[in-house]
Amino acid sequence: MKKEKLKKQIxxxxxxxxxxxxxxxxxxxVAILNEGHAVKMYIEDKPSREIGYGFVxxxxxxxxxxxxxxxxxxxYTGYGKICSELRAQGKLxxxxxxxxxxxxxxxxxxxxxLKKHGxxxxxxKEFFNFQDAIDYVKANPNAYxxxxxxxxxxxxxxxxxxxxxxxxxxxRVLKAYExxxxxxxxxxxxxxxxxxxEVSASAYFNGKEFIYPxxxxxxxxxxxxxxxxxxxxxxxxxxxxxRIHLFLRRP
Numbered sequence: 001m002k003k004e005k006l007k008k009q010i011x012x013x014x015x016x017x018x019x020x021x022x023x024x025x026x027x028x029x030v031a032i033l034n035e036g037h038a039v040k041m042y043i044e045d046k047p048s049r050e051i052g053y054g055f056v057x058x059x060x061x062x063x064x065x066x067x068x069x070x071x072x073x074x075x076y077t078g079y080g081k082i083c084s085e086l087r088a089q090g091k092l093x094x095x096x097x098x099x100x101x102x103x104x105x106x107x108x109x110x111x112x113x114l115k116k117h118g119x120x121x122x123x124x125k126e127f128f129n130f131q132d133a134i135d136y137v138k139a140n141p142n143a144y145x146x147x148x149x150x151x152x153x154x155x156x157x158x159x160x161x162x163x164x165x166x167x168x169x170x171x172r173v174l175k176a177y178e179x180x181x182x183x184x185x186x187x188x189x190x191x192x193x194x195x196x197x198e199v200s201a202s203a204y205f206n207g208k209e210f211i212y213p214x215x216x217x218x219x220x221x222x223x224x225x226x227x228x229x230x231x232x233x234x235x236x237x238x239x240x241x242x243r244i245h246l247f248l249r250r251p
Contacts, residue, residue, distance in 0.1 A: 013037055017069035019062050020044065021076035023051030028073075030055055040065055066091070077104045078151075107149045107189050124191040130178035133190055137167040137174075143193040144170045146177075152186045157230040162193060 015038045018029050023043045033039045033056060042062035043049045052058065059065050066072070066086070074083055074095030083095035102109045111121050126149075127133040137144060144167055146160040147153070158177070162170040170190070177185060198219045204211040223229030 014070040015068055016040070016071050016073065017059065017062060017065050018042070018073045018075065019079065021078075022048045025073065025075040026052045026055065028075075040068075077101055105150050105153075107147060107153075122192050122194060124189045126187055126189050128187050129183075130174045130185070133188070134171050134174050136190065137171050141166040143167065145191045145193050146170060146173060147189040147191055148186065149188055150186045152188070157232075 013036055016029075016032050018025055018039065018041045020026075020041060020043050022045050023041075026041070029039050029041050029052065039056050040059045040062075041052055041056045042059040043051060049058070069091070071092045071094065072083075072086060074093070077096060078101055080096040080098040080101035083093045084097055086093050096104075103113065104110070107124075108126050111124065114121050124147075125136065127136070143162045143165050145162065146158070148155070148158050152158065160170065160173045162173075164170070198221070200217050200219060201214060202217075203214045220227065221232050223232055
């Protein structure tokens with residue numbers, strides 16, 4: 001009986017509306033389509049909107065398809081408020097919340113949450129203009145990392161890891177950013193630099209519990225091998241720099 005019930009559930013066809021920032025979930029859209037469901041995809045970034053033509057139907061205005069959709073998928077940070085509003089209307093939504101948006105986009109908030117739960121964090125300070133940051137480094141010479149916040153952090157090449165113990169390289173980069181960005185850079189952090197490999201943990205959450213296995217990554221973010229080149233979000237071994245995946249299974 002359970003198998004028959006599950007089979008009937010699988011055979012039910014759904015309408016999926018995917019709201020994407022840059023079209024990165026095209027492969028998921030095609031997989032859903034191949035399972036026999038209806039899919040419409042909206043891409044927010046104008047230069048990226050040609051992605052997926054010929055593979056899935058495009059929506060010019062995703063909000064006009066809310067009633068049509070059985071399931072809505074938002075594939076990026078920043079849609080948390082919209083997701084919560086749609087859930088309150090009874091819609092099935094895959095996406096974030098306002099809280100998860102804050103964790104991702106507001107570095108100070110994220111650090112405060114870690115500290116609140118007893119996790120050790122690195123010393124850091126938030127700045128809203130470059131001159132204050134330059135004065136701070138001069139008064140507190142050390143090796144620092146420049147970490148943009150908000151939407152600016154999506155430009156991964158702007159994250160700069162200093163190597164000079166006096167912070168002179170960080171000062172030079174801050175001055176360069178001030179010339180090229182002016183007041184459009186937004187807030188950013190200076191974080192005390194430590195040596196080591198960055199480790200991240202991620203898992204899917206279904207609203208009630210985390211789905212195993214958990215994905216643990218040791219992240220080497222430079223564009224080229226041997227930690228050379230600009231910083232990237234994450235880099236795959238098939239491209240250049242190494243990225244190691246470990247899967248921790250439930251005991």
